[in-house]
Amino acid sequence: MFEVRYTDLAARIGRLETPHGSVETPAFVPVVHPVRQTISPQFLKKMGFDLVITNAYITFRHYGDEARKRGIHDIIGFDGSVMTDSGGYQVLEYGSVEVEPAVMAQFEKDIKSDIPIPLDKPTGYGLPYEKASEYVRITLENCKKTLEVVGETDAVWVGPVQGAEHYDLVEHSARALDAMGYQLMALGSPVEVMEAYEFATLARMIARYKKAIPAKPIHLFGAGHPLTIPLAIALGCDMFDSASYMLYAKDDRYMQPQGTARLADLAYLPCQCPVCSSYKLDELRSLPKDQKTIEVAKHNLHVLKAEVDTCKQAIMDGRMWEYAVQKARAHPKLMEAVQLFGGSEFEFMADNTPAFKEKAIFFFDPVDQHRPEARRFRQMASAFKSAKKKLVLFPEGEVHPFYSTRGFKELAKKFPDAQVAAYNPFLGVIPAEISDVFPASHNLTSRLARKIDDYPSFTESLDAFLANNSFDEVIVVADDFMKQAKLKARVEDYHSDHVIDRL
Incomplete structure (x- = not known):
């Protein structure tokens, strides 16, 4: 059915x-x-x-x-x-x-x-x-x-x-x-x-x-x-x-992808649907009321259908998160709803999110830490158990997977007995052994200054990773983001006699 x-x-x-x-x-x-x-x-x-x-x-x-x-x-x-x-x-x-x-x-x-x-x-x-x-x-x-x-x-x-x-x-x-x-x-x-x-x-x-x-x-x-x-x-x-397509038209309200506008307030017809391609703005506004209502209603139907079709394409492309967040930015009240996605009541959104995608996922700002792919990876990384007693943490770059980078090879040579891991504000700790797992292997993160207080999921996953392992020494190459993590205190919470060196 x-x-x-x-x-x-x-x-x-x-x-x-x-x-x-x-x-x-x-x-x-x-x-x-x-x-x-x-x-x-x-x-x-x-x-x-x-x-x-x-x-x-x-x-x-x-x-x-x-x-x-x-x-x-x-x-x-x-x-x-x-x-x-x-x-x-x-x-x-x-x-x-x-x-x-x-x-x-x-x-x-x-x-x-x-x-x-x-x-x-x-x-x-x-x-x-x-x-x-x-x-x-x-x-x-x-x-x-x-x-x-x-x-x-x-x-x-x-x-x-x-x-x-x-x-x-x-x-x-x-x-x-x-x-x-x-x-x-x-x-x-x-x-x-x-x-x-x-x-x-x-x-x-x-x-x-x-x-x-x-x-x-x-x-x-x-x-x-x-x-x-x-x-x-x-x-x-x-x-x-909905009957919105007709109700809005009766009120001279012209639908657009980012909202609606009064026909009288428009300077242009920013659409190429059959209606908007057939009239100049003044011609549309000057139509008899009944005819104008019908034409605007038809335009509104085109906008609504295009919105649904765009969402379908986003589903096919694995871009539904990016598209939903992009649309939510058109109104603060919509962003309030999207901000809820990090809560436990919305964990169901991960159930049907593919485990792997053909295209890289994008990380822009704090809301993206809640996308299902990132949450799923943090859970896996937090449960990662290393047999090694030394940990080296290194900021993630743009080359993936991490173990293929020059930085990793230099660290592995310098610390042959250490567990080497990258870190990312959205994905948390990324052990080299699983850095080829999606989305650690396939993401692009915008280069912005970030406050660690805006990324509670990072500190939670970092704490879980440290608690799940027994490192005698932790060495961190700390960027500006990691310097805010108070990592020395965090490690001492789990291993009170251990020291962090920042390179």
Whole structure:
């Protein structure tokens, strides 16, 4: 049902099978209005969108039995895969809908939705814990009733995970839906979190879900901003829907890779999509309102699709970390989320990061010490056990592996009985014997002045390496970075009668 083809961080390129064909993920899923869609679904299909989402509740209220006869694909005029929201958005906006969960479930089955969503009770953002817990309970009851009603089906039913910033409720909701047998999960209530720019909260919501259910595909409701998409993909989200392309266009908001801008504030059209290639800026601004909205919406769709495709290429190239961090620098609140990646709750990001990559990884500044490849190497080096009683530490250069350098050969000749190791602010201690292991063998570090206090992972791995060995003497060629490490005191903590010489 869901096949993963390539991975990097928690990001993955996969294939989701539905009754109307397969959908490659990560996938942006455009929202299509079932009654008055401005941009035709045929245009979306031609652009390359194989999956759209529409509102089953509005379809139910407007079409009724006609929709049961025709099916949702005919109603909206789309021959690809169709996902249907059963009214959860209306519940979030208005508090309730005039339909029972069982009736809605049967309707979604009758209209042959490929990826139907049970009628849930979204928790939103900022809800007191007791109320959020009650909404989770109602959602789980509705989801259980839904499966009882629909029985055997080819559709991929979605388990809506609620709880928002109450992370234990997110985990409880996810585990309960998984136990019911839902094949695809969807993280509910993120829109208000994203509107508040609480991206760190969003990251923790996703991380708590991934802790509970690491393998099943996950959909993120309402993620339709080009800056949010790389963060969501890096954390393992496979699909995300939004009507942002049209809502922004109605407000004359022009999407760009680094954010959005008011059309009136632009001096140029910094894009070469078919829309922007067809108009001069003044021509686009002077179009009649309805036509201008359509053209800007089409441009916005191109930007969103390009963002997803760029993320896919980054996954293929093993560059998802570099790309996600690069995009996060466009807004301080996004960087707050990325800074969390060093915490234990985000260790799952290492699980699907390849052990080896064809291209060198890049180290720029302190945040990069948390990338999975560096963490994995530090753990290996910290556990390295040497039989030798003398340690020589040498700053890593740009030639890899370390044992092939002139510096190593000179040290090995001068200290034939010593354990020789390089050191790097991001990778920690690099024993010569494992300096040909990725990424010690394949990295490029920017030459910047660094404060050791910004690299706690370095001092932690250095301490672990010293504690795991019994060196009688430690000799260090200390660069400016290592001079801050107070290495003499560190060694004496483990071997009180030993001395360090700095060459």
